[in-house]
Amino acid sequence: MTALLRARGLGKRYRRRWALSDCTLDVPAGSVVGLVGPNAAGKSTLLNLAVGTLTPTAGEIEVLGGRPGSGAAQLARVGFVAQASPVYPRLSVADHLRLGARLNPGWDDALARDRIRRLGLDANSRASALSGGQRAQLALTLGLAKRPAALVLDEPVASLDPLARRAFLQDLMEAVAEHGLSVLMSSHLISDLERTCDHLVVLIGAQVAVAGDIEHLLATHHRLSGPRRDPATLPANQHVLSASHTERQSTLLVRTEQPIHDPSWTVTPLNLEDLVLAYLSRPPAEDGSRRVLAAVR
């Protein structure tokens, strides 16, 4: 099976600043990948590299086995809804559907019309008359009805209300289940990602902090609490993400592939939000340790 995303030493530089550097990733096809990270971590850069609107400064990237944006066939297989969900202000909703139908061989008109009807959008109203959320829905409808094999979404639900957000994610999951759609999406809402994604990539400071199957990530990250002790005395296979101490007690978040046998610890599992926050709130570490973490699959 070809990979949804395969990156080797991928980097993108704007003038003197690296927006993304030394990114190596392997994500299997059929995955629903959540991309998280603080602002300016390089999420949009990675997504734009994946759809070919940006070209890499270093390294290489393949999506579904093809070079992003390399031709009509690749464009047909990979859909993209950009962050601002741009639509043509002067064109009507119906015009947008017609645009999709004319420009995409695999266009699913029934799906598009059904979504527009369910969203309650007037087909004759101009896009400029729509609210921000409605415009986003229109752009997402175009992305879904194109029937790509992989859909790349840059913060797709940011401008939707909670109900619309849930409905959209449900539509997305239906397409994943029915058509084997792969999804790569960025979001700040970890709870949404937890519900929909089976794969996670955390970007921090233009680099991959951690990436992998979510179940595996949850199985290898633990919260340890017990009598106060120095984190440096832990076994070598336990990497400490964060440590907090009271006078008598220590609480550590660790990643380890091995079972934890030390009876002095009380081991509790992490949820996805704890895990992501543990990485996001870590003080900027030296590059070496991050590379180690990036190797986790």
Place this chain on the structure above:
Amino acid sequence: MTWLTWRQLRAQAVTVFGALVGLAVALAVTGPRLAHLADIAGDDFLNLAGANRADSWTYDVGCVVVLALPAVIGMFWGAPLVARELEAGTHQLVWQQSVTRTRWLATKLALTGLAAMVAAAAAGLAMTWWCGPVDQAVSATHGGAGPLSTARMTPVVFDARGVVAIGYAAFAFALGVTVGAFVRRTVPAMAVTLALFVAVQIAVPLTVRTHLVPPRRDTVTITPSSLEGFRGTGPPSGGGHIDALIVALDHPGAWLLSARTIGADGRVVTNLSSTLAVCLPPPDGRPSPERAEAYRRTCDAEIAKHGYRQRFTYEPAGHYWPLQGAETGLFLTLAAALAGLSLWRIRRLS
């Protein structure tokens, strides 16, 4: 792509073609009457037509429309074509459909460019038809002083009819698209397009046109009847001298590029003999026929004595269509080169 191209051009196309329909109606209403006037008025035709407000106004408006049309197309069809997509971010929508950017732009360039050329052809040829009697009269006579008597070979009028507007429109359109793809913002792109196009529209007649079809060079003997006056620094009696003779060119409808007075040795003379003052109208106003005849003979003898002749460089009226064709070809070539540049550019945009 065809549908999208048309859908996005619709508003601008309706404006331009609507204006052209207005012009066509005005020309169709006044044209037959003008042709009839040419049939009955004889030598007075140009003066009569020029004195008719409706005709001279139609002529002026028609010329302005044909001259301005390429600039309008460049600004309103060309410049926003890529720039507005980049500015509004809609390139992120349309370039993510299953059509490559290259095909997207190539289709837009071809279809919108074709519409631009059709518009220019319609305007240019309609004016050619309407001006037919005028052009015929101008090339049959030595012209007149009326507003309609400018020969169609002369710079500004040359661009205002015929087929050359097709080339200008294609060029202006491709220029607008290319500028938009580099400037990336609609209004600045429109301004830059207008500035560049007007510069080209002014520079080409002055510097390029005469290289497309080489002008003709004639040296003619000067007769008292062809001598129209002098150019100089004041009356010879007052210490001034004569720099050149002003002589009529006996080629109606030609575009005169230069006229130089040369001496017997074939060289250009810049300080002519002051004895030529006899050729000036006598100071006592209306001389008797005998005296006038005496003056003319003296003048003739003076010119013959120094061997003065006039050397003309000019594009004769017969060069009109070859020049129109060559200049159209030049601008279509430039348009194709700009289209290639914009296609190259668009693949490198992010």
